[in-house]
Amino acid sequence: SQSLIKKLEKIERIEIDNEDVSKFNIRFQPSVTPGKVIFEAENLGKAYGDKQVFDHVNFFVQRGEKIALLGQNGQGKTTLAKILAGVTKDYTGSWTLGHNVNIGYFAQNQEEVLDPNKTVLQEAEDAATEETRPRVRDLLGSFLFQGDAVSKKTKVLSGGERNRLALCKLLLRPFNTLIMDEPTNHLDIQSKEIIKLALQNFEGTLIVISHDREFLQGLCDKIFEFRDGQMKEFLGNIDEYLDYRQKESIREVSIEKAKLSEKPEIKEKTEPVKTEPAKNTFISKEQKNLQNKLKKAEEKIADYEAEIAGLEEIFSKTNPTDEELKKYNQLKEELAEIMKEWEEIMGNLE
Missing domain, CATH: 1.10.287 (Helix Hairpins)
Structure with missing residues (x-):
């Protein structure tokens, strides 16, 4: 549970605290200023076979907003992140991307994104711009990749190491919009504090999925809640949201059973039902x-x-x-x- 994580972090913070982390002065690279509206969705829906995950979702995200995607497991948080990041193309309804929006995407499963045959240093250098290339080794060092660690192939990295490398890569390129799916999974305390501070100083737009209550505190002030096949907007921070739901942790919200209806066949954009009955x-x-x-x-x-x-x-x-x-x-x-x-x-x- 998240309150357990909070207790553990308080114990370990004797060694690493916000003051120490701020000395790294790690920030996201400045990018072009986008239009006022970053994303706008109309009747957005997604189904897996007969199971409608969410439907009739309408929203718009304005420049500079920091939004957390929360709610029950299996209700489409990761799916929506993938749609907005351009990874998932199969959905119903429509959404539009604003003017000059430059998206940085942190995927939950980094082994699917990193090149297994490249080293840590090669991955970071490939992500860097001409301007940030001189900072690559220092940035890797801040995320605990020091000495020979930069020569490790990404295929042998642990989950925490893969996530740290992915965060480094995001910090090496200019983005004005970040979509992050569980960025603190497997992270050590120092790396978590570094990325939170960088996100707090980030002037762009943030959409983040996380089960870490403390990470979201002081970071997001709006929530898109996924519940029973629908998505609703909640204006407030993580503490206000959990008070509203009368829960102690985000995980308690996530494991609630969803009440889903079967997807009506009329919505399927497939061949008529009378064909291929055996299939x-x-x-x-x-x-x-x-x-x-x-x-x-x-x-x-x-x-x-x-x-x-x-x-x-x-x-x-x-x-x-x-x-x-x-x-x-x-x-x-x-x-x-x-x-x-x-x-x-x-x-x-x-």
């Missing part, structure tokens, strides 16, 4: 199998949440031992793997 029947069975896998993955996620809650109860009474911290970190990594498996199942339902 349609097969797809239906396949989807049922995937739905069962999806349910099992969600049950595993709930089990991990319960175990983390147990640790939180212990840590609320006494400081964690090294063994307990190790167990917590292992739980977090395993939970991330299950979440990845869940996302792959959702993708296969398409």
Whole structure:
């Protein structure tokens, strides 16, 4: 749970605090000023097979806004991020990109983005501009890539190392709009503080998905909530939103069961139903199998949440031992793997 993470960070912040991090003076590169409206969506929808994830979504994002995408698991937060980043092309409705908008995208699964045969240094240098190239090694050092670490191939990096490298790459190019999907996953405290401070100083537009309450505090003042197949706008910060939902953590909101309706067949832009009946029947069975896998993955996620809650109860009474911290970190990594498996199942339902 996020309150557990907050406790752990407070324990570790003896070594690294905001004052230390501010000395790095790391900022995003200035970019051209875009138009007043960054994104505008009309009746935007996305379905995976017969499962309508969200539909009839309407919104616009103005220049300089910092918005968090929150809500139940499987309701389209990552999907919307991918649509706006230009990664996902298959959707219903429409959306428009504003004038002079230059997007930097942080994907949740960095192994799908990084070149496995390039070194850390090569990835960073390839992302740099002529102006930022002299800063590459210093920036990598700030994100704990020092000495021989810059010569490691990206295919051998841990999840945290991949995320740190991806953040470095974003800082080396000029963007006026950032879309970030779980940027603090697997991050050490120093890297998390560096990126939060850089984002607070960022004058552009930010759309971020995160389960980290403390990371979002003082960063976002508007929320797009994904709930029961719909997206609604909430004007307020993360603390106000959780008070409204009467939840202690973002994860509690995420694991709530969604009430979804089946996607009406009339919306399918496919061949008429009367053709290929055998194929349609097969797809239906396949989807049922995937739905069962999806349910099992969600049950595993709930089990991990319960175990983390147990640790939180212990840590609320006494400081964690090294063994307990190790167990917590292992739980977090395993939970991330299950979440990845869940996302792959959702993708296969398409």
